[in-house]
Amino acid sequence: MPSIRKPLIPLAPHATNSLGLTVRDYEGSMSTLCAGCGHDSITAAIVQTFFELGTPPELIAKLSGIGCSSKTPTYFVAGAHGFNSVHGRMPPIVTGANAANRANIHIGISGDGDSLSIGTGHLVHAIRKNVNMVYIIENNGVYGLTKGQFSPTADVGSTTKRGVPNDVPPIDPVELALSLGASFVARSFSGDKKQLIPILKAAVEHHGFALIDVISPCIQFNNHQGSTKSYKYMREHELNEIDSVFLQPSEVITAELPRDSSVSIAMHDGSKILFRTLPDNYDPRDRNAAVNYVSRTKANGEVPTGLLFIDQESSDIHDLNRTTEEPLITLPFKKLCPGKSELMKFQESFV
Amino acid sequence: MTQQIDQTGLDNPDPTNSTNGSHKLPMKVNDFAIRFATVNGTGSASANNLLLKAIFRMGVPVSGKNLFPSNIQGLPTWYEIRVNGSGFTSRATSFDLVVAMNTQTYETDIASVRPGGYLIYDSSWFIPTKLLRDDINFLGIPFSTLFAEEFSESRERILMRNIGYAGAVAAAISLDTTVLAELLDETYSSNEKLRNSNHRALELGYNYAMENFHCPLPLRLEHISTNKDKILIDGNTSTALGCIYAGATVAAWYPITPATSVAENFTKLCSRYRSETITLEDGTTEVKNNYIVLQAEDELAALAMVVGASWAGARAFTSTSGPGISLMNEILGLAYYTEIPAVIIDVQRTGPSTGMPTRVQQADIMECAYASHGDTKHILLFPADPEECFRFTAKAFDLAEHFQTPVMVLSDLDIGMNDWVVPKLDWDDNYNWDRGRVLSAEDLESIAKFYRYSDEDADFVTPRTLPGISTKGAYFNRGSGHDRFGGYTESSDSYIQVVDRLVKKHQASAKYIPAPIVETKPGARFGVITLGSCEMAVKEALYNLDQDGLALDYMRICGFPFPDEVKAFIDSHEITVVVEQNRDAQLRSLLILETGSSPDQLRSVLSYGGFPISADLVVDGLLNQLKD
Numbered sequence: 001m002p003s004i005r006k007p008l009i010p011l012a013p014h015a016t017n018s019l020g021l022t023v024r025d026y027e028g029s030m031s032t033l034c035a036g037c038g039h040d041s042i043t044a045a046i047v048q049t050f051f052e053l054g055t056p057p058e059l060i061a062k063l064s065g066i067g068c069s070s071k072t073p074t075y076f077v078a079g080a081h082g083f084n085s086v087h088g089r090m091p092p093i094v095t096g097a098n099a100a101n102r103a104n105i106h107i108g109i110s111g112d113g114d115s116l117s118i119g120t121g122h123l124v125h126a127i128r129k130n131v132n133m134v135y136i137i138e139n140n141g142v143y144g145l146t147k148g149q150f151s152p153t154a155d156v157g158s159t160t161k162r163g164v165p166n167d168v169p170p171i172d173p174v175e176l177a178l179s180l181g182a183s184f185v186a187r188s189f190s191g192d193k194k195q196l197i198p199i200l201k202a203a204v205e206h207h208g209f210a211l212i213d214v215i216s217p218c219i220q221f222n223n224h225q226g227s228t229k230s231y232k233y234m235r236e237h238e239l240n241e242i243d244s245v246f247l248q249p250s251e252v253i254t255a256e257l258p259r260d261s262s263v264s265i266a267m268h269d270g271s272k273i274l275f276r277t278l279p280d281n282y283d284p285r286d287r288n289a290a291v292n293y294v295s296r297t298k299a300n301g302e303v304p305t306g307l308l309f310i311d312q313e314s315s316d317i318h319d320l321n322r323t324t325e326e327p328l329i330t331l332p333f334k335k336l337c338p339g340k341s342e343l344m345k346f347q348e349s350f351v
Numbered sequence: 352m353t354q355q356i357d358q359t360g361l362d363n364p365d366p367t368n369s370t371n372g373s374h375k376l377p378m379k380v381n382d383f384a385i386r387f388a389t390v391n392g393t394g395s396a397s398a399n400n401l402l403l404k405a406i407f408r409m410g411v412p413v414s415g416k417n418l419f420p421s422n423i424q425g426l427p428t429w430y431e432i433r434v435n436g437s438g439f440t441s442r443a444t445s446f447d448l449v450v451a452m453n454t455q456t457y458e459t460d461i462a463s464v465r466p467g468g469y470l471i472y473d474s475s476w477f478i479p480t481k482l483l484r485d486d487i488n489f490l491g492i493p494f495s496t497l498f499a500e501e502f503s504e505s506r507e508r509i510l511m512r513n514i515g516y517a518g519a520v521a522a523a524i525s526l527d528t529t530v531l532a533e534l535l536d537e538t539y540s541s542n543e544k545l546r547n548s549n550h551r552a553l554e555l556g557y558n559y560a561m562e563n564f565h566c567p568l569p570l571r572l573e574h575i576s577t578n579k580d581k582i583l584i585d586g587n588t589s590t591a592l593g594c595i596y597a598g599a600t601v602a603a604w605y606p607i608t609p610a611t612s613v614a615e616n617f618t619k620l621c622s623r624y625r626s627e628t629i630t631l632e633d634g635t636t637e638v639k640n641n642y643i644v645l646q647a648e649d650e651l652a653a654l655a656m657v658v659g660a661s662w663a664g665a666r667a668f669t670s671t672s673g674p675g676i677s678l679m680n681e682i683l684g685l686a687y688y689t690e691i692p693a694v695i696i697d698v699q700r701t702g703p704s705t706g707m708p709t710r711v712q713q714a715d716i717m718e719c720a721y722a723s724h725g726d727t728k729h730i731l732l733f734p735a736d737p738e739e740c741f742r743f744t745a746k747a748f749d750l751a752e753h754f755q756t757p758v759m760v761l762s763d764l765d766i767g768m769n770d771w772v773v774p775k776l777d778w779d780d781n782y783n784w785d786r787g788r789v790l791s792a793e794d795l796e797s798i799a800k801f802y803r804y805s806d807e808d809a810d811f812v813t814p815r816t817l818p819g820i821s822t823k824g825a826y827f828n829r830g831s832g833h834d835r836f837g838g839y840t841e842s843s844d845s846y847i848q849v850v851d852r853l854v855k856k857h858q859a860s861a862k863y864i865p866a867p868i869v870e871t872k873p874g875a876r877f878g879v880i881t882l883g884s885c886e887m888a889v890k891e892a893l894y895n896l897d898q899d900g901l902a903l904d905y906m907r908i909c910g911f912p913f914p915d916e917v918k919a920f921i922d923s924h925e926i927t928v929v930v931e932q933n934r935d936a937q938l939r940s941l942l943i944l945e946t947g948s949s950p951d952q953l954r955s956v957l958s959y960g961g962f963p964i965s966a967d968l969v970v971d972g973l974l975n976q977l978k979d
Contacts (some may be wrong), residue, residue: 058825061663061818068958072855079822083662084829085655088683092652094657096667097818099601099643104663104819122655125648323626324639328600329664329817331641333784336598338624340778343596347775350582351408 004030018250019052025050028075031280033068038216039138039192043075045193046107046136049200050077053248053339061097061104065090065119067185068145068218069111069138084142089121091126094133095317101327102318106133112153113143116171120152123173127209132316134203135211137173138190140218141229148221159226172298173213174308178291183314184210185290186307189234190217198246198273199307205246208316215303239297242282242306245274265312273307284310352696357528373788376447376467376569379435381411383570384443384518387450388460392424394510395452399430399515400770401538405521405530406434407583409771410575414440414887415770415962421608421708427456436575438770441888442963443719447570448523450516452494469568471519471560475513492519492559501555502548511552518556525567527574528557580775586671586766589737589776591616592697593622594668598784599694601667603645603656605675608708609764610698613670615843618644654682654693661692662828664789665815666748668694673702673715676722676759683757684723685830687853690804690815692751692787695759696744698767710961711764713914714882714933717904719759720911720941726850728857729759731911732864735886736766738773743865743909754860755812763932765884765963788814795823803828803837804849811856828961837842857912864910867917877977878924880906880917882938885964890968903973911941918946921953928976930956932964 006027014022026047031040050060057079064070066087073082085093090108091284115123115137126135141150141158150158153173154166161328177185184206188196196214203210217235223230228237245258249270261274263283275284283289290309297304317323324331340347353594389395396417399652403415414433420426433443445465451457451472464470466486472478473884474491478791483489494512502508521531531553537547560566590613594602604614625641653669660667671679676697684691699715699894701707730750732743744760751758794972795816803826804813813835817823826837834845835852881889886907893903904918921927921942929939936955943950956972958964 022672058822059819063659074827079825081816081818082829083659084826084827084831086681086830089651089655089685090680091660092647092655093662095645095652096601096656096661097663099645100660100665100667101664101817101819121648122652125652129645150953242899263874289721322638322644323638323643324641327819328641328643331600333598335641336600336625337778338595340780342624343592343776343778347582347584350584 003030006030006206017051019056021051021054021057023047023051025057025079026068026077026176028073028078031072031075033071034219036219038068038140038214038218039072039213040075041190041193042136042138042196042216043072044212045196045200047077048193049197049204052197053201053204055105055204057346058257059103061106062109063094063097063106064109065111065114067111067114067143069109069216070345072109072112072138086116086123088114090114090232091119091131091135095126095129095131098131098133098317099328101329102132102323103327106131107204110137111134112137112141112173114138116152116173120171124180126177127177127182127211130183130208130314130316130320132208132318133210134200135209137211137213138216138233139173139213139229140216140222141227142218142222144218144221145338153229155228158228159224161221161224163226173211174294175291177211178287178294182211182309182350183208185220185309186211187213187215187303187305189215189238189305191231191234192238192240192333194304195240195243195305198244201246201248201271202244202267202310202319205269205271206310207268232301237301237303239302239304240278240306241279242284242304242308244278244307247272247274264308267312275307275311284308287311357879369486377835378569378571379447379569380573381434381449381575383434383524384431384445384877385448385450385524386446386463387430387516388456389428389430389452389453389513390455390647391419391422391426391428393513393622395428395430395513397510398513399432400931400937401514401531401534402517402520402526403432403770404583405534406432406572407578408530408534409527409572410578411436411572412438412440412772414442414772416442417769418962419709427453429964432522434572434742436577438577439887439891439894439966441891444967448520448568450520452513452516461487464834467907470514470521471523490523490560490564492516492556492563494556497555498552498561501551507548511548514549516550518553518558519560521553522557522560522566523568524570525565526570526572543837566801578772580773581772582775583772584737585612585768585770586734586737586740586762587612587698587768588616589741590670590744590760590767591620592776593741594694595620596741597666597745597748598667598779599666599692599748600642601645601657601660601665602642602665603647603653603660603669605647605650605653605671606899607650607672607675609700609768610670610672610675610696612768613696613698614644641919650678651682651790654679654686654695656681657693657695658686658691659954664819666694666752666784668696669749670696670698672698672700673718674705676715676718680723683729684725684727687727687729688725689830690755690813691828692755694744694747694751695757697759699762699763708765709764710960711884711963712932712959713763713885714937714959715761716931716933716937716941717762717935726854728854728912730754730756730857730860730864732758732760733882733909734760734762734766735883735907736773737771738776740766741776746827746865749785750831750860753785753863754810754856755787755815756856761883763884787810790816790824792821795821801826802835804833804835804852807852810859828974861912861914864912866913866914867909867920868907870905870921872897872904874887875902877903878904878906878920878927879921879930879973880908880927880938880942881930882908885932888964888966889930891966892973895966895970898974901977911945913942913945917942918948921946921948925954926977928954928956928973930964930969930972932958934959
């Protein structure tokens with residue numbers, strides 16, 4: 001993907017985070033996506049998230065597949081290692097990378113075609129394995145880079161720019177993930193950074209697979225009248241009644257906690273998610289409630305957003321494998337190779 | 352079973368006593384072949400392995416070839432044991448003794464006995480008269496009747512009947528009964544009931560044969576000592592050991608015959624060598640695994656996981672067979688172009704498509720050499736037996752990391768799943784792994800700026816960095832067009848600069864791969880080139896031809912790219928015949944393409960029916976190719 005370095009224009013001093021880094025340290029190259037693309041808003045939210053969390057950039061591993069969305073890792077955290085792989089295959093590549101070095105923070109950026117067409121099988125199995133990663137689907141219902149074919153998330157009746165309606169039922173990544181037992185399922189809208197950032201922070205701190213489906217309108221090919229993934233449609237149909245606040249460990253101690261929080265969830269690292277303004281009797285730890293809520297509101301033509309489900313007690317891929325805490329890549333050869341005498345002993349049963 | 356036999360118009364031939372001496376074999380000491388025809392899923396493997404191991408322990412070179420169906424239970428299956436004091440143990444084509452325990456296959460089994468040879472069969476049932484031969488000896492043992500009396504439970508009866516034929520064979524070939532008894536004691540050391548049943552069954556078969564036939568037959572085993580410092584092992588076990596010794600920590604795989612036991616053995620070995628039990632402060636214990644085995648959703652994902660793990664800095668591998676390689680092509684191209692190490696074990700089976708999953712071929716050579724779209728070339732290693740599987744596999748990790756590229760180890764079903772007598776595996780404790788050019792945080796401190804595809808060394812390798820180390824080493828790994836700085840490019844010159852280095856890097860690896868094995872004879876005009884599991888059959892064929900006055904030079908190629916001496920070998924012979932196990936002469940094609948040899952210089956002997964290649968086929972093929 002073409003990329004342009006950002007001009008370094010001297011600006012007023014930026015605020016610094018716990019590492020003494022500024023938000024510029026979490027930016028990447030200039031985006032080459034179309035002006036107004038929803039993906040750029042998501043990139044901005046990611047930059048803000050890592051900056052505010054004070055994540056060491058070198059610990060971030062950002063991976064993607066192929067498509068417009070998959071270009072975006074170039075546009076955030078220049079100091080992180082990036083891997084723009086092949087179409088649909090990002091999940092198993094992250095699975096391997098995370099297996100090898102569990103200390104890194106893995107974030108995968110994908111699109112609706114990448115994740116729900118060519119790579120569906122991989123997404124499904126990364127969820128099953130509960131790979132500890134943030135998985136963002138930048139969902140616009142359309143293949144942008146190949147100029148406007150329907151993607152698997154296009155709703156029935158949603159039309160192309162020329163007015164041709166889609167007649168194949170869509171895959172809903174949120175319902176898919178919930179049914180597969182995903183331990184963290186959220187939906188957001190690229191036009192709502194205020195909602196997205198706390199969700200991203202919680203996803204980074206979540207111990208396991210965190211799926212965030214972000215509706216991200218394609219300004220070129222899917223933002224017209226008749227599209228159900230347009231800015232206008234989303235503004236009219238978004239149902240944003242699951243409001244979450246993310247508090248980092250330091251904030252948990254110092255901040256004045258919002259009083260209207262109905263559910264509070266402690267994360268592994270000491271941070272906290274507070275849920276407010278939930279619909280009646282909604283508990284984001286109750287998978288069935290989440291499934292019912294999503295299908296009920298969808299039937300009303302609404303698109304529910306927010307952190308819909310979280311299971312903070314889930315076992316990730318390394319818990320299940322009982323992998324040593326130390327990243328596997330740091331184990332010295334002497335510890336891995338049993339040596340000659342063991343080889344001789346082993347062969348005693350082969351004589 | 353009786354229903355399977357055509358009994359119309361039969362009288363009971365009772366051929367049990369047809370050992371009338373009219374078709375006697377000459378006495379054969381430590382040189383004969385036995386075939387066992389059984390039904391799969393009946394436990395015959397235990398009986399066959401018992402005999403194989405006992406012969407091995409008598410010090411005699413031996414091979415066991417399992418010719419099994421792609422099925423779990425109820426279909427015909429064969430096992431062949433070849434004993435040869437001189438060490439020629441490639442697959443035999445005719446058999447001195449056939450044990451026919453499966454009435455469904457009587458016709459082929461009876462036909463596979465060489466004239467003068469012996470057939471042991473279950474005389475509880477009839478043999479159709481039309482199948483009788485008067486040039487072989489029928490030795491009937493009423494296994495079913497005998498074992499029904501001795502073993503009441505039906506499953507046990509079936510299992511023990513097989514041990515029973517092992518007893519009869521032991522008597523027939525003068526197998527040392529002490530060795531057999533010891534083996535049974537070892538195998539069932541923790542299960543007294545089973546141990547006793549086995550001993551009883553073995554004796555039953557042994558005694559019946561001793562009492563009713565002129566045992567031992569002229570097929571004699573005698574103790575010799577050629578198996579000192581040797582082991583009996585299958586290639587998939589030694590391949591898995593190679594992965595352990597090389598320090599692989601991540602394995603990703605998808606079940607597939609005949610490669611499954613590589614990953615399964617690796618998992619087993621990991622729990623033996625890589626699991627630590629840690630005692631916590633409160634006195635409880637916890638298991639900590641210094642490895643991870645990922646059973647992937649498919650082979651494509653398996654290799655993607657390996658590439659992800661290698662990118663992150665682990666030694667990682669996958670094991671598969673041809674169909675898996677087809678799926679992995681996409682990721683092979685990615686790893687090749689982005690220069691990420693990966694080790695792929697390909698235990699080859701018969702293609703194309705699903706092919707014959709339980710039959711052998713060497714038919715993935717071309718596909719692996721150039722796997723994936725675009726201009727790609729890969730490093731291949733061709734082990735010839737389980738000992739090389741161990742050594743070459745360990746070597747593959749060094750090569751992959753040194754050259755930052757996928758390395759494929761092309762084993763096959765014959766090597767991988769059959770037990771071979773090979774020299775004991777050895778390991779040098781002074782060895783240290785070659786991680787290639789990986790920059791540490793300190794290395795990065797000492798340089799002005801890091802560019803992923805710049806600063807090539809003499810092997811055309813550029814340094815890489817791992818995620819998690821330093822922002823200074825951060826780069827964007829991409830399968831899209833990139834320049835020598837690692838940046839995206841659509842510029843011809845920048846693109847060419849990188850891909851031209853890649854082909855030079857591939858060529859530079861030739862001097863690092865195991866050298867070809869060469870054996871020359873004075874005055875030989877012709878040469879023979881082969882690879883992998885053809886070795887045994889080719890060597891035997893060359894020995895036989897040499898005895899008949901035709902001296903041929905021999906070269907076994909151990910890897911790709913080819914070192915210069917391969918071209919020199921071809922050029923120094925009038926004709927070179929390439930012996931391999933596929934239809935399309937893939938190694939020959941690769942030699943023509945990559946050494947610049949003329950097609951006129953190279954001829955072919957091919958075996959591709961799915962059974963391991965035999966010396967007879969090689970002799971006939973070579974004579975045919977060299978007759979003018």
